[in-house]
Amino acid sequence: MQCARCGSLNKAGNDYCEDCGAPFGVECDACHHINGPASRFCGRCGAALATKGVNPDPTPQRLLRSLSTKGGERKNLTLLFADIRNSTSLIDSLGDPELAMRRLEPVLNLMKDAVHRYDGIVNKIQGDGVMALFGAPRPHEDHAVRGCLAALAMQDSVARLADPSMQIRVGLHTGEVVVQTIENSIYQTYDAAGANVHIANRMEQMADEGCIFVTRDTYIAAKQFVEVVPLGMQTIRGIAAPVEIFKLTGLLNAPASDVFRSGRRLAPLVGRTDQLAALELELANTVKGDGRVIGVVGEAGIGKSRLCFEFTEDCRRQGIRVYEGRVLAHGRATPFQPVLELLRDIFGIRVKDPVEVSRRRVIDRFAPIAASDQQLLLLLEFLGLADPLRPAPKLDPRALKVQLLDLVRTLVRARPDDTPTVVLIEDLHWIDAASEEFVEALADAVVGTATLFVVNYRPGFAAAFMQRSHYRQIVMPPLAWADANRLLREYFGEDPSLALLSRNIIERAQGNPFFLEELANATAERGDFEGERGAYRLKRGIDAIPLPPTVQAVVAARIDHLEEIAKQVLETAAVIGRLVAMSILKPVAALPNDELMEAISQLRQAELLYDLPPYDQGLLAFRHPLIQEVAYATQLRSRL
Secondary structure, eight states, X not given: OBOTTTOOBOOTTOSBOTTTOOBSSEEOTTTOOEEOTTOSBOTTTOOBOOOOOSSOOOOHHHHHHHHHHHTOEEEEEEEEEEEETTHHHHHHHHOOHHHHHHHHHHXXXXXXXXXXXXXXXXXXXXXSEEEEEESSSSOOTTHHHHHHHHHHHHHHHHHHTOOTTOOEEEEEEEEEEEEEEEEOSSOEEEEEESHHHHHHHHHHHHSOTTOEEEEHHHHHHHTTTEEEEEEEEEOOTXXXXXXXXXXXXXXXXXXXXXXXXXXXXXXXXXSOHHHHHHHHHHHHHHHTTOOEEEEEEOOTTSSHHHHHHHHHHHHHHTTOEEEEEEOOTTGGGSTTHHHHHHHHHHTTOOTTSOHHHHHHHHHHHHGGGTOOHHHHHHHHHHXXXXXXXXXXXXXXXXXXXXXXXHHHHHHHHOOSSOOOEEEEEEOGGGXXXXXXXXXXXXXXXXXXXXXXXXXEEOTTOOOGGGGSTTEEEEEOOOOOHHHHHHHHHHHHOOOGGGHHHHHHHHHHHTTOHHHHHHHHHHHHTTTOEESOTTSOEESSOOSOOOOOHHHHHHHHHHXXXXXXXXXXXXXXXXXXXXXXXXXXXXXHHTOOHHHHHHHHHHHHHTTSEEEOSSGGGXXXXXXXXXXXXXXXXXXXXXXX
């Protein structure tokens, strides 16, 4: 039996992998019971189990097979190095290598556990440390965040050992590497090569014991989620240019909307008048006691969060209560993560507040609701604020789930006054099955209340509440050319030297505001401008606009979720160009016709390719220029 996480072979009948500890069954997000691989509902508590979508996460084995046939691939990912400080002297003092192994093994296991918790892979264990990759072979657009979380988890776990002689240091860097499979007579593994591997290793070697050093590239990719201390520019042996370094100190615990309150200059909200008006209309209906559920749907970067931010800020100015939660792509490591985040916001709980203060705040705010004392005790325990003198009653997982779902309904329906309320949950496409049950309960509870429940998600997500008569959907289309141009004029200015550059960026971004902004930032950071934002002048011509790593991560994750042959066909098409004639693709792809047609059908469904009219001419086009660009960029130059 082969482990889907690390690829190691295990004895038949194992419940967990002997090498990495991954369960062979399906773990319930609600009660953590391990169910059979084909189970759809938990056998212990009855909760719905996480199901695989149309494009499930590819297994490492599938990705390794793909790399074996291609000889490697260029990937933008996050590398982590960690080791035990002064381990050489510790090993020497013990004398016996077996004693040394026993001493170091618990710490190495904690390192590996932290990597696996955030879906990274440990590709090397080097005596007293590990090298890990995030973003490959499993695709994750938030690989830098996952790497930072794993580093913090390592430090926390080792600190809990309370052993002063066991101090670790960690280094992270995000950048492009060549990934490939390495085979020997015993096993097949995954490795990365390139200068960026060296930079990540140097981050670890430069870090003090108990510290985590990250480069600017990692910080920029993860800055919405992490706290750092700048350490300035430093020289790294073997690297020509100085590298900006930060010390990672913790996590930012703030709602998603705080990214728009960070003090940076926000571009005007353009091209969203109809969508904003639709939200305001539904709010007006809700204020009359006709609660609604609104789904804002659009592709990554299209502006769903920005629209919701502008709407909720306007609600706050009107005196309407707003509560927020966000589903995190890496949140599966924390059961009920979006539910906990929403409840903490409802009760005003801040992570750094003392437990006693938070507990009193919940009790005071819960009192007017007139719910049962048992529900209060269960709520406190669920939030991690249980009173040791008044513990919650012990319930089996199924009964506990029923009580908590009932509590959600009570919180919505038993408001102490008639003040309208807006509840916002962002990025529902990442949600786990257990949390989705709470969302369904919340969606049903708003009927006949003055609560407007707003969610946003990417295309392809579906939920039962979308069939309710009180559900409405708002679609976020790409920006029109004039609106995209207005955004760039606000960023660049209107100097004639910028006209060609602006047109190039607009054509590449295809109406995606996030892509527009990231392309503009990447261009400005090259130093090709004079002046300041809003009044730039181009000093010299720009041959090519670099592809920002943030954009590449979003697009590459979509591509890596494809089946192996579909991805192969997409990469072949990317070499041909933005427009792809079937008469050229067929001989170049060198696949049986039925396999090629099936792959193209999958690429159409994934909205990566589409047919150009007239449809009988056999001409395909990439849905977005950056899809073609990323699919091309990941291939080894020797194959092009």
